[in-house]
Amino acid sequence: MSADTNADTPSAFSLSPVLTVPSALQRWDVFCRVIDNHGDLGVCWRLARDLAGRGAQVRLWVDDASALAWMAPDGAPGVRVLPWRDPLADEVPADVVIEAFGCDPPAAYVSRMVSAAETGTAPLWINLEYLSAEPHVERLHGLASPQWSGPGRGLTKWFFYPGFTAATGGLLREPGLLARRDAHHPATTLTRLGIHLGADDHPDHALMLLFGYTQPLLAAWLDLLADAPHARGDRRVRTTLLVTPGFSAQQVRAWLHQRGATGPGPVVGALRLHFLPHVTQVEFDRLLWASDLNLVRGEDSLVRALWAGQPLLWQLYPQDDGVHADKLSAFLDVALDRAPPALAAPLRAMARLWNGAGDPADLPRTWAALWPALQQAWGADTARRQRRWAEQPDLVSSLLAWAEARQSGGLG
Numbered sequence: 001m002s003a004d005t006n007a008d009t010p011s012a013f014s015l016s017p018v019l020t021v022p023s024a025l026q027r028w029d030v031f032c033r034v035i036d037n038h039g040d041l042g043v044c045w046r047l048a049r050d051l052a053g054r055g056a057q058v059r060l061w062v063d064d065a066s067a068l069a070w071m072a073p074d075g076a077p078g079v080r081v082l083p084w085r086d087p088l089a090d091e092v093p094a095d096v097v098i099e100a101f102g103c104d105p106p107a108a109y110v111s112r113m114v115s116a117a118e119t120g121t122a123p124l125w126i127n128l129e130y131l132s133a134e135p136h137v138e139r140l141h142g143l144a145s146p147q148w149s150g151p152g153r154g155l156t157k158w159f160f161y162p163g164f165t166a167a168t169g170g171l172l173r174e175p176g177l178l179a180r181r182d183a184h185h186p187a188t189t190l191t192r193l194g195i196h197l198g199a200d201d202h203p204d205h206a207l208m209l210l211f212g213y214t215q216p217l218l219a220a221w222l223d224l225l226a227d228a229p230h231a232r233g234d235r236r237v238r239t240t241l242l243v244t245p246g247f248s249a250q251q252v253r254a255w256l257h258q259r260g261a262t263g264p265g266p267v268v269g270a271l272r273l274h275f276l277p278h279v280t281q282v283e284f285d286r287l288l289w290a291s292d293l294n295l296v297r298g299e300d301s302l303v304r305a306l307w308a309g310q311p312l313l314w315q316l317y318p319q320d321d322g323v324h325a326d327k328l329s330a331f332l333d334v335a336l337d338r339a340p341p342a343l344a345a346p347l348r349a350m351a352r353l354w355n356g357a358g359d360p361a362d363l364p365r366t367w368a369a370l371w372p373a374l375q376q377a378w379g380a381d382t383a384r385r386q387r388r389w390a391e392q393p394d395l396v397s398s399l400l401a402w403a404e405a406r407q408s409g410g411l412g
Helices: 039-053 107-119 136-140 177-183 186-192 218-227 247-259 281-290 300-308 323-335 341-354 360-390 395-408
Strands: 027-032 057-062 079-083 096-100 124-128 144-146 156-160 205-210 238-243 271-275 293-297 312-315
Touching: 027 039, 039 057, 039 079, 039 096, 039 281, 039 300, 039 395, 124 395, 156 395, 177 281, 177 300, 186 281, 205 281, 218 238, 218 247, 218 271, 218 360, 238 247, 247 271, 281 300, 293 300, 300 312, 300 360, 312 341, 323 341, 341 360
Parallel strands: 027 057, 027 096, 057 079, 096 124, 124 156, 205 238, 205 293, 238 271, 293 312
Antiparallel strands: 144 156
């Protein structure tokens, strides 16, 4: 296995080496089920593309690939997208098989993995889990799950956890991402999408990106932006909100109807709205880089927002049993570790409100405290966090190193 230490060289810190695919692990199969919202597919496509970019031949087996038409319309060299089905006669299991988020490959495919093990070398079978900062991630990362029954009887499945510490698999970050971000010119992306910020918008203007699930606080927050514009020093700040398709667009349009506003790019008080079309993953990254605040949801957009380095609020997938609150708390503990109290307190409070905890009546006061804190302290604090995460191996480099060591018996 080789390492390319020059793939991404921001001046602020040194990145961990980028590993390439070893010769004995050239073929990878990634299995993905689209549960809802296409977030699982987003993670799997980035994973497959990153693996292929380092020399792997990847088959992405997915039960609903329709979102790739706008997410990745040009495909990627080295990646084949296949429908979720039993394998054809000439399709044999890959060297490494990844089931994303415990989706269980088709039984006929797993049976062929058993046959491969009986006649030669068993494919390395990995369950790529969801991202979390909770303590159990470090304990479970890399553990074996022997298959005692079912179509995979006799095989071993291994747990692989993304995460924020060196004891986990790290975060997805393809080679060159941070260098591309640092060289990016926001105006180019905005102009390409038909977003024109007037000359009077600077410096008393904020650009925000909204990509969320259904958000009970959204109407009240939009009222704040429209009717009580936040301050930057002694000036009042106007906002342009970029609204993504789906839940966010539906809710914002309902709010506009309630306010009696119309038009393709309506303005309500100090708030101007721009409804985005579906954009590619590459374009979405650029919007994250360009925005002054990113309101994101799920796993894929969280990781991309973290690498964007801009202020963010994360909305977790809401769960009936409330366990997403524990996941949020663990993330905030990691993300705000050693952050100045003037930033940590309002950001923690706003994150809880944004995820359905706390008293909604506190929103005006919490938002009023958060915005100036983001302007004053976010930059230096996020640079420290990015340095820590980027000096750890990225997810694909971790996968490659772990898989090669497992194959050679180096992990016991």
